[in-house]
Amino acid sequence: MSSLQSSSAIDLFREQILAASKNKTPLSIQGGGTKSWYGNANTFTKLETRSYSGILEYQPEELVITACAGTPLKEIEAVLAEKNQVLAFEPPHFGDGATFGGAIAAGLAGPGRISAGNLRDFVLGARILDGKGQDLSFGGKVMKNVAGYDVSRLLPGSMGTLSLLLEASVKVLPRPAATTTLRCPITQARALQLTNEWAGQPLPLSASCWIGSSTGGDGELTIRLAGAAAAVKAAIPLMGAAVNVVELDPSVADAFWSNLREHELPAFQNLNNNDTLYRLALPAVCGPLAIPNMNDQLVLEWHGQQRWFTASGDDVTFATVKTLANANGGHATRFKQGAHVDPNQQRFTLLSEQAHSVALEAVQARLKASFDPAGVFATSRLP
Amino acid sequence: MIPMNMVIPPPELAAITALQSKLVSALRPILPEHALLWEPEDTIPYECDGLAAYRRMPLAVALPETEEQVARILKICFNMQVPIVPRGSGTGLSGGAMPMSQGLVLSLAKLKKIISIDPFTRTAVVQPGVRNLAISEAVAHLGLYYAPDPSSQIACSIGGNVNENSGGVHCLKYGLTLHNVLKVRGILMSGEIVEFGSLAPDSPGLDLLAVVMGSEGMLAVVTEVTVKLIAKPKLARVIMASFDDIEKGADAVAAIIAAGIIPAGLEMMDKATTRAVEEFVHAGYDLDAETILLCESDGTPEEVAEEIERMTKVLEQAGASGIQISQNEAERLKFWSGRKNAFPAAGRLAPDYYCMDGTIPRRNIGTLLRRIQGMEKKYGLACLNVFHAGDGNMHPLILFNGADQEEWHRAEEFGTEILEACVELDGTITGEHGVGIEKINSMCVQFGEGERESFWGVKAAFDPEKLLNPDKAIPTLNRCAEYGRMRISGGSVPHPELERF
Numbered sequence: 099m100s101s102l103q104s105s106s107a108i109d110l111f112r113e114q115i116l117a118a119s120k121n122k123t124p125l126s127i128q129g130g131g132t133k134s135w136y137g138n139a140n141t142f143t144k145l146e147t148r149s150y151s152g153i154l155e156y157q158p159e160e161l162v163i164t165a166c167a168g169t170p171l172k173e174i175e176a177v178l179a180e181k182n183q184v185l186a187f188e189p190p191h192f193g194d195g196a197t198f199g200g201a202i203a204a205g206l207a208g209p210g211r212i213s214a215g216n217l218r219d220f221v222l223g224a225r226i227l228d229g230k231g232q233d234l235s236f237g238g239k240v241m242k243n244v245a246g247y248d249v250s251r252l253l254p255g256s257m258g259t260l261s262l263l264l265e266a267s268v269k270v271l272p273r274p275a276a277t278t279t280l281r282c283p284i285t286q287a288r289a290l291q292l293t294n295e296w297a298g299q300p301l302p303l304s305a306s307c308w309i310g311s312s313t314g315g316d317g318e319l320t321i322r323l324a325g326a327a328a329a330v331k332a333a334i335p336l337m338g339a340a341v342n343v344v345e346l347d348p349s350v351a352d353a354f355w356s357n358l359r360e361h362e363l364p365a366f367q368n369l370n371n372n373d374t375l376y377r378l379a380l381p382a383v384c385g386p387l388a389i390p391n392m393n394d395q396l397v398l399e400w401h402g403q404q405r406w407f408t409a410s411g412d413d414v415t416f417a418t419v420k421t422l423a424n425a426n427g428g429h430a431t432r433f434k435q436g437a438h439v440d441p442n443q444q445r446f447t448l449l450s451e452q453a454h455s456v457a458l459e460a461v462q463a464r465l466k467a468s469f470d471p472a473g474v475f476a477t478s479r480l481p
Numbered sequence: 482m483i484p485m486n487m488v489i490p491p492p493e494l495a496a497i498t499a500l501q502s503k504l505v506s507a508l509r510p511i512l513p514e515h516a517l518l519w520e521p522e523d524t525i526p527y528e529c530d531g532l533a534a535y536r537r538m539p540l541a542v543a544l545p546e547t548e549e550q551v552a553r554i555l556k557i558c559f560n561m562q563v564p565i566v567p568r569g570s571g572t573g574l575s576g577g578a579m580p581m582s583q584g585l586v587l588s589l590a591k592l593k594k595i596i597s598i599d600p601f602t603r604t605a606v607v608q609p610g611v612r613n614l615a616i617s618e619a620v621a622h623l624g625l626y627y628a629p630d631p632s633s634q635i636a637c638s639i640g641g642n643v644n645e646n647s648g649g650v651h652c653l654k655y656g657l658t659l660h661n662v663l664k665v666r667g668i669l670m671s672g673e674i675v676e677f678g679s680l681a682p683d684s685p686g687l688d689l690l691a692v693v694m695g696s697e698g699m700l701a702v703v704t705e706v707t708v709k710l711i712a713k714p715k716l717a718r719v720i721m722a723s724f725d726d727i728e729k730g731a732d733a734v735a736a737i738i739a740a741g742i743i744p745a746g747l748e749m750m751d752k753a754t755t756r757a758v759e760e761f762v763h764a765g766y767d768l769d770a771e772t773i774l775l776c777e778s779d780g781t782p783e784e785v786a787e788e789i790e791r792m793t794k795v796l797e798q799a800g801a802s803g804i805q806i807s808q809n810e811a812e813r814l815k816f817w818s819g820r821k822n823a824f825p826a827a828g829r830l831a832p833d834y835y836c837m838d839g840t841i842p843r844r845n846i847g848t849l850l851r852r853i854q855g856m857e858k859k860y861g862l863a864c865l866n867v868f869h870a871g872d873g874n875m876h877p878l879i880l881f882n883g884a885d886q887e888e889w890h891r892a893e894e895f896g897t898e899i900l901e902a903c904v905e906l907d908g909t910i911t912g913e914h915g916v917g918i919e920k921i922n923s924m925c926v927q928f929g930e931g932e933r934e935s936f937w938g939v940k941a942a943f944d945p946e947k948l949l950n951p952d953k954a955i956p957t958l959n960r961c962a963e964y965g966r967m968r969i970s971g972g973s974v975p976h977p978e979l980e981r982f
Contacts, residue, residue, distance in 0.1 A: 205683065300624075382602035429684055461942050
């Protein structure tokens with residue numbers, strides 16, 4: 099992209115922001131629109147970022163890539179793959195057109211999150227337009243930087259409610275030298291116990307997923323080992339000593355992890371029009387939970403810290419699920435809703451429903467007002 | 482009582498003394514006698530942190546022993562509009578805990594309990610005054626440890642680590658404090674207790690924990706930290722590689738990363754440093770080498786063997802003139818002893834040294850080192866270079882004699898020029914030491930007016946009255962304007978390409 103094109107794209111964004119500020123017509127930022135169903139519903143004017151696309155800087159030995167928000171995520175992953183590097187947090191695409199900016203704004207991570215860290219951990223710097231149309235840069239392109247507040251790390255998961263992300267620099271990692279996927283039949287309780295035990299040992303455990311019946315009985319645990327070839331090889335018999343594992347064919351394994359990340363496994367596919375896909379985030383200590391009225395299959399990721407299931411999409415169910423999550427020190431999200439579920443329902447556990455949060459609500463409101471005094475980015479997608 | 486080392490005009494002095502009496506009277510009912518200091522002979526140990534060049538006496542020092550006392554102190558100061566400077570172990574190197582003459586120093590040193598350790602969830606809950614190394618020591622029997630290991634880890638506290646987002650030799654592979662803390666409980670200046678982060682991963686909403694990390698005690702006072710523990714590697718070995726050319730050494734750093742290896746540690750020392758430390762520790766360093774690289778591998782024995790072999794090949798290809806691999810733990814520690822003792826060794830070469838902290842992309846390490854060589858001539862001062870090469874975090878040690886005021890100013894200017902070079906080379910003015918009071922002017926070089934305004938917005942979101950460590954890290958517009966004028970000499974502004982005002 100020539101500098102003329104990029105600066106004209108930014109000028110257009112700024113004009114949209116200033117007009118929205120003047121006319122009090124809030125904007126909803128959109129990249130590829132592949133996650134437009136995520137978060138609270140809104141009907142604001144769209145500000146589309148795909149016109150601002152391109153990789154600005156990538157030097158493999160620096161382990162950093164800098165790209166425009168509208169760059170297709172696929173393009174970034176392909177460029178990294180050429181140099182045998184990856185986005186270690188494995189962001190879900192949820193569709194072909196997913197963009198780099200959209201991935202950061204959504205802040206979601208895939209199966210590797212449990213070993214590699216979340217998306218926020220990898221963000222090093224960002225260039226934004228704030229609600230006043232100011233072009234601002236925070237953070238940078240180096241791993242260590244404590245100059246000023248870490249504003250760039252406030253953006254992951256902010257869902258475009260704070261500013262318009264123009265560019266970001268993220269840390270990348272080498273693709274592990276070796277990867278193996280193992281599978282075994284196992285109960286939910288035993289899977290939770292074992293994965294957490296393994297995680298406390300020096301083993302190259304990179305991801306885990308248990309899928310089974312909602313009653314918590316039999317199911318199947320799939321685990322991914324990734325690291326030095328010798329370490330992966332040495333870990334297989336260690337795990338095999340605890341459970342009867344089989345090694346999956348690499349192509350079957352790759353398809354499994356990719357389908358899990360993209361919610362394309364059968365467990366995610368039976369979303370009835372009246373159902374909602376719920377996400378539970380829980381502390382590592384949490385054992386099996388009895389969830390009333392959920393559908394047949396339950397998916398546990400991140401050694402049990404992220405759990406997925408579908409159930410009726412009404413407010414009564416969400417209230418029950420939130421209570422259950424809160425009682426166990428976690429929180430619940432209505433992640434994706436069926437076509438017949440009321441789109442105006444609240445999708446998140448609110449700050450006010452969490453402990454010690456009254457003061458934090460005020461902090462969050464002041465932060466938003468500081469970056470966006472006129473409420474340009476009041477997409478309401480995030481409470 | 483009058484702060485001793487300050488020359489204060491009489492009317493102001495009267496006002497300070499009056500404020501001090503008022504503050505002490507207000508704090509006395511909530512603190513035991515030994516936990517409140519205001520006589521100069523008691524408060525003088527708090528006049529500076531690890532950066533002794535900047536000193537100031539506080540109005541008083543409070544040493545609370547419970548979270549409740551911290552909250553009450555904050556409320557009292559909030560109501561009296563008295564600023565607070567939080568302090569951990571005082572090992573900071575940028576003056577982040579330097580007192581304010583009209584403010585209270587709030588030491589968290591007495592909050593030093595390890596509240597709980599959970600081997601199953603691999604977490605520990607600790608109070609802010611717990612020393613970094615004490616966490617790893619407390620969980621060693623479980624085969625676990627806390628990864629970030631700043632060089633000051635024997636003394637520095639976890640609360641300070643949170644406020645500086647500390648790293649260390651192993652952060653290339655294991656991350657900074659940010660990556661190893663799950664939750665921080667703290668108190669806002671208004672006295673309200675809050676919790677940032679969660680044990681449940683990736684809560685929806687703005688990630689306030691991320692912005693509290695590295696906030697230099699300006700957003701909240703930390704009272705409890707939940708850290709992530711990780712499995713202790715079974716084995717660690719280190720390669721010591723010599724290079725007869727500094728650029729070759731710098732290129733070898735990039736080559737290791739480009740080969741897809743993330744070493745547990747990747748550190749570099751230049752010839753001047755090697756010579757200084759060899760005399761001090763007798764580690765058997767190659768004294769003819771222009772630079773020495775230390776590359777550590779850790780993990781299972783199989784993993785380490787494989788990685789050491791791969792790294793050795795890369796280093797050979799990069800033109801290493803000598804390679805030694807530690808054969809046992811004693812030898813590994815011997816190889817590291819020089820790197821770990823670089824600072825005290827520098828202290829033997831000159832009455833004082835000024836430790837800088839800037840970060841640049843790895844590819845620019847050679848360029849910066851060459852520029853520093855030029856600056857040594859320009860300022861007439863020697864500089865040792867020892868640094869975290871793996872993440873481009875440089876720690877030039879400028880040698881000077883502090884008794885000579887003119888020489889100290891030269892050292893300061895030398896340091897500032899290094900930081901400006903870091904910004905110019907696509908880096909930053911501080912990797913891990915913080916901005917504090919030391920680098921506040923350099924913030925004007927790295928950030929424009931809009932960014933600085935946003936920082937003040939963040940500050941105000943947490944602390945609207947600007948009472949928590951308010952004179953640190955984020956410069957005011959006036960300060961930058963003054964600094965800008967100060968730096969213009971002979972009509973030539975350094976780095977004219979950088980946005981000014």
